[in-house]
Amino acid sequence: MTVSPAAISSAxxxxxxxxxxxxxxxxxxxxxxxxxxxxxGAVEAGTxxxxxxxxxxxxxxxxxxxxxxxxxxxxxxxxxxKSVSLVALVGGDERVIEAHRNAVRDTMNWAEERFALAxxxxxxxxxxxxxxxxxxSFHHDLSRSxxxxxxxxxxxxxxTQRADGEWRxxxxxxxxxxxxxxxxxxxxxxxxxxAQLGYETRITGKHGSFEIAGxxxxxxxxxxxxxxxxxxxxxxxGVTSPKAMEAIAVRTRDAKQHGSxxxxxxxxxxKEGPFRAEIADVIKEAMERTQPRSILAxxxxxxxxxxxRITRALGPRPEPLMVxxxxxxxxxxxxxxxxxxxxxxxxxxxxxxFERMDVLKxxxxxxxxxxxxxxxxxxxDTLVGEGVLIGGRSGTEHADRLTTRDLLKTEQTxxxxxxxxxxxxxxxxxxxxATEAIVALEQQRGFALSxxxxxxxxxxxxxxxxxxxxxxxxxxxxxxxxxxAAAITAQVGRAxxxxxSQASLVAEMRESGLDAHTLASVLVAxxxxxxxxxxxxxxRALFEDRLVIVEEASMVSTREAALLIELxxxxxxxxxxxxxxxxxxxxVQAGRAFSLMQxxxxxxxxxxxxxxxxDPALREAVEHARKGDLGKTFDVLGERVIERAxxxxxxxxxxxxxxxxxxxxxxxxxxxxxxxxxxxxxVRDGLLARGELGSQVLSIxxxxxxxxxREELRNIRSxxxxxxxxxxxxxxxxxRGSYKIGIVSPEDNLVQLTSGxxxxxxxxxxxxxxxxxxSLAVPGRTEVSEGDRLMFTTPDKDLGVVNGTRAVVxxxxxxxxxxxxxxxxYALGPDDPxxxxxxxxxxxxxxxxxxxxxxxxxxxxxxxxxxLNSESLHYVLETRAREELTLVTDDKAALxxxxxxxxxxxxxxxxxxxxxxxxxxEAFDPKTGxxxxxxxxxxxxxxxxxxxxxxxxxxxxxxxxxxxxxxxxEREEPDIGDDFEMEM
Numbered sequence: 001m002t003v004s005p006a007a008i009s010s011a012x013x014x015x016x017x018x019x020x021x022x023x024x025x026x027x028x029x030x031x032x033x034x035x036x037x038x039x040x041g042a043v044e045a046g047t048x049x050x051x052x053x054x055x056x057x058x059x060x061x062x063x064x065x066x067x068x069x070x071x072x073x074x075x076x077x078x079x080x081x082k083s084v085s086l087v088a089l090v091g092g093d094e095r096v097i098e099a100h101r102n103a104v105r106d107t108m109n110w111a112e113e114r115f116a117l118a119x120x121x122x123x124x125x126x127x128x129x130x131x132x133x134x135x136x137s138f139h140h141d142l143s144r145s146x147x148x149x150x151x152x153x154x155x156x157x158x159x160t161q162r163a164d165g166e167w168r169x170x171x172x173x174x175x176x177x178x179x180x181x182x183x184x185x186x187x188x189x190x191x192x193x194x195a196q197l198g199y200e201t202r203i204t205g206k207h208g209s210f211e212i213a214g215x216x217x218x219x220x221x222x223x224x225x226x227x228x229x230x231x232x233x234x235x236x237x238g239v240t241s242p243k244a245m246e247a248i249a250v251r252t253r254d255a256k257q258h259g260s261x262x263x264x265x266x267x268x269x270x271k272e273g274p275f276r277a278e279i280a281d282v283i284k285e286a287m288e289r290t291q292p293r294s295i296l297a298x299x300x301x302x303x304x305x306x307x308x309r310i311t312r313a314l315g316p317r318p319e320p321l322m323v324x325x326x327x328x329x330x331x332x333x334x335x336x337x338x339x340x341x342x343x344x345x346x347x348x349x350x351x352x353x354f355e356r357m358d359v360l361k362x363x364x365x366x367x368x369x370x371x372x373x374x375x376x377x378x379x380x381d382t383l384v385g386e387g388v389l390i391g392g393r394s395g396t397e398h399a400d401r402l403t404t405r406d407l408l409k410t411e412q413t414x415x416x417x418x419x420x421x422x423x424x425x426x427x428x429x430x431x432x433x434a435t436e437a438i439v440a441l442e443q444q445r446g447f448a449l450s451x452x453x454x455x456x457x458x459x460x461x462x463x464x465x466x467x468x469x470x471x472x473x474x475x476x477x478x479x480x481x482x483x484x485a486a487a488i489t490a491q492v493g494r495a496x497x498x499x500x501s502q503a504s505l506v507a508e509m510r511e512s513g514l515d516a517h518t519l520a521s522v523l524v525a526x527x528x529x530x531x532x533x534x535x536x537x538x539x540r541a542l543f544e545d546r547l548v549i550v551e552e553a554s555m556v557s558t559r560e561a562a563l564l565i566e567l568x569x570x571x572x573x574x575x576x577x578x579x580x581x582x583x584x585x586x587x588v589q590a591g592r593a594f595s596l597m598q599x600x601x602x603x604x605x606x607x608x609x610x611x612x613x614x615d616p617a618l619r620e621a622v623e624h625a626r627k628g629d630l631g632k633t634f635d636v637l638g639e640r641v642i643e644r645a646x647x648x649x650x651x652x653x654x655x656x657x658x659x660x661x662x663x664x665x666x667x668x669x670x671x672x673x674x675x676x677x678x679x680x681x682x683v684r685d686g687l688l689a690r691g692e693l694g695s696q697v698l699s700i701x702x703x704x705x706x707x708x709x710r711e712e713l714r715n716i717r718s719x720x721x722x723x724x725x726x727x728x729x730x731x732x733x734x735x736r737g738s739y740k741i742g743i744v745s746p747e748d749n750l751v752q753l754t755s756g757x758x759x760x761x762x763x764x765x766x767x768x769x770x771x772x773x774x775s776l777a778v779p780g781r782t783e784v785s786e787g788d789r790l791m792f793t794t795p796d797k798d799l800g801v802v803n804g805t806r807a808v809v810x811x812x813x814x815x816x817x818x819x820x821x822x823x824x825x826y827a828l829g830p831d832d833p834x835x836x837x838x839x840x841x842x843x844x845x846x847x848x849x850x851x852x853x854x855x856x857x858x859x860x861x862x863x864x865x866x867x868l869n870s871e872s873l874h875y876v877l878e879t880r881a882r883e884e885l886t887l888v889t890d891d892k893a894a895l896x897x898x899x900x901x902x903x904x905x906x907x908x909x910x911x912x913x914x915x916x917x918x919x920x921x922e923a924f925d926p927k928t929g930x931x932x933x934x935x936x937x938x939x940x941x942x943x944x945x946x947x948x949x950x951x952x953x954x955x956x957x958x959x960x961x962x963x964x965x966x967x968x969x970e971r972e973e974p975d976i977g978d979d980f981e982m983e984m
Contacts, residue, residue, distance in 0.1 A: 026140070030105060030154075031112055031133035033161055043136045051134060051157050054169075062159055062167060073158045074172045076179075078104050078186050080150040081204075082224055083215035084194070089141050089148035090223070090268050091279040093286070095197050097150065101139060103190035104152045108135060110373055111182050115174035118160050127171060130160045145225040146264050181357055184208040184364035185373035192332070192370050198289030199282070201369060202746055203717055208364045214282040219275040223268070319769075320388045320405065321345070335368035336375035342366035343376075344389070344404065345769055346711040352411070352558065352591040352909045353403040356380065356391075366715065392912040403909035407590060410562045411910050414593055417565045418602040421466025426574045428489050428547060431462040437488045449484070453477055456605040460485045460496075460547060460577055467565070469553075469597050469604040470579040473626055474879035475612025475853075478579055482549065486514055489547055494574075497542065499564070500551040501587075503795060504804025505851050509551075518802075519556065523563050524729065524773075526571070533563060535571040543571035552851050553580035558591025558909075583626065585850050585872050586905055596908050612853060614882050621885075625878045628871065628903070630896050633878065641887045648675055651860045651888040652682030660692075665855040668843040669877060672868045675860050680843045687787070694786030698812045703777035703836045705793075710772065714764050718776060719744050719751050725762075729773040732766050738833065782839065784809055790819065791841035796834050799826055804848070806841050846873050849880055857881035863894035870902040 027043035052072045054062035064070045088096035112133045120126045134157040143149035160170045187208035200213040321341035343363030347354045363376045383389040392398030472478040498516040509516035528534040568576045582595040613619040624632040644650035670676040687693045712718045725739040742752035753760045788809045792801040807819035815830040828835045859877045889895045
């Protein structure tokens, strides 16, 4: 579904498409507002023109802007999947036409209830829900290329009636914001309507998009001329993003072709020959399924198949998100229960809390047939009522947010441990000895620490808190702390253990003589099958009687933090310190443990004195960025912020204008992957033209890892022939290694895998619902030349490299690639698997840049990257360089507005239910630690619902194991209990 401003004020525009079912009216009024105004039936052109111009049927005129201009309204376009158009228009099943129209009506009724708003108050600052719209629907059956395309334009007039009876302009922000949800709701409703007509369907893409089973891809493509034209232009331009495809569609749009229904029929007849029998058979089978004798059997078959899919997906593990669903073993309720559970798992993997509308969007994306948006909404309400989902209190800023009881419990675990550890830790040496050691080291190294740095070091080595937080702004000398702490504790024979989420930092720390490991590797090495920490002798040898310091702690998720706290306690660590900057980039996985601990009063030392930026103006800009004052930041940078229509080309040109020595001191940074690739292409083209890269080019196959959640990995729609499955640790019957993906069978939910000459069949649902250790990757080609700077993207023990290790191409001999990293040499032959995991390192995206320090930086940000232009990402960009920073963008003002609109982070689970801020459900003041009385409520509070959920035992679906098909991979059965596995 698409949304656009309705710029046409004439009904004739919407009626121009030839509607070849002439005995059906192509237009109709809809919405409660239309009913109030007496608008019903077919849309008359004159009435429509007056309505969109803000003139009510009684002659009243709605207020206009100061210049007399008026926004006409909003156009929502609902397009049926091509296979639906084929059975309706080519095959002649007119029932499907009405199924489409009913889906549009039902969806608009739902959207009207949720998204109709008016402004009120001074300056229109207040948004009031009205629950009524005035809209006109125009139903069509032709694309601009005269292909069969069942679609409806819904022109929503810019008016709505408030509760006081006054008509005001419609505030349409939610229609725009939630357009993907509205589109997914339409697809789900249409799919349910088609099921009642006997049609089988299969999900094919995002937002619940689908096709009718039995209609071949060849038939769909034969009747998709317009789509083919757009794709050809996209291929020519080398673009793939939805936004770019939409732009191409607009720029290449042909004039509407007009003619009779007979002309369209003739064009279809020329194409339908090879597919006539196929379409007819699908319609016949659908008709047969609706016969009285077959309806009951079809419903029973569908219900049993759905139960089988759900049972196989969930396995024997009790699933709280399916509570209450066992009594609903047929129908839309069970489909909605499964779809909602999948949607919540998908969201909860990456976010500690999420909007209700996000749950609907995700659930509709995973929707089983019959799961409509209203059914899913009811399911969400059920889970909130059972305490499985925790909702924000009504009237608060988090009223529309949800979290899970597991996320809340994990946060509680962290805060409980930190509070219990306050004052109960062990000092490695007394404060006097530590102070003397600091003075001696300052004299030895020839520089003085700041008072803040000294305080932080004393907290690490002499403090008595078992869990210590050090909040250090960017550039305040946190790395110096580590060096001093290591030197001081070495005096008592207790060198610290350093953990970090970034493998590249591990390598740097080890080169400095520090005992460093990736956090993920340590947690995986000491976890049992249920995900609980079980350190054993190896774990105790690593942790016992040591200070454990977590670097870049802002990138540690709550689940990882909870695991580490458990591991450190069981393995006998003396103290656990989290060091980082809460203003920098958040973790990929759910929760911000570092911020959470500071918010809830965990003992914290603070570093604010900037010791990195040497240039006064840059230091001032960083200070404004730290305070969140973007206006002053951009003002101070002044001409260092460069506006160019093509910022990627401009940044590359600026970089290439530097001498080789200056380029070695300069980092090229981008906000995301697309910009990175664009800048990289320009840089390499320039270096090749100058002869600074070798003329011989070697094209190697590399893997581009897909950023999928566990739930997406368990969904057959994420898999495609030619992809690669990477298994990082044994699970689901698969040994660690790489598997090529062959046949993908959505009907059987099976994927063919091959590795080492062996063939397997895997049901992705066999992967445990929580956990990690596997990923999907898409093969591609990377061109390299002598002189290219490369980076390893996956650890390789044989080569002694980690994720982020850099190397330079020193020679290309035939198909062998020779690399060097300092004194280390690598020779990667054509069959070396390490070749698949390398990429260019001349340009870095901002997530890889966190933690690095350079002399100079050229950063590139696009004003259009709304999801990437966050305050935290901009802060990281501003703070990497010591001497000079240049920011290149396409629109300075728009970029600032984009960052301003993406302030803050996802609220913690505990933010939604402050009365549950204590691990035992009691409220407390995080500043004093004093318990407070819970307020008395008439309605059940989140605390009461949470306790109800914690007391419940959730039954698992029961089903006998079916015989395993030959060479099908046996899925791993997860143990019952808390599962704290994390992403690798």
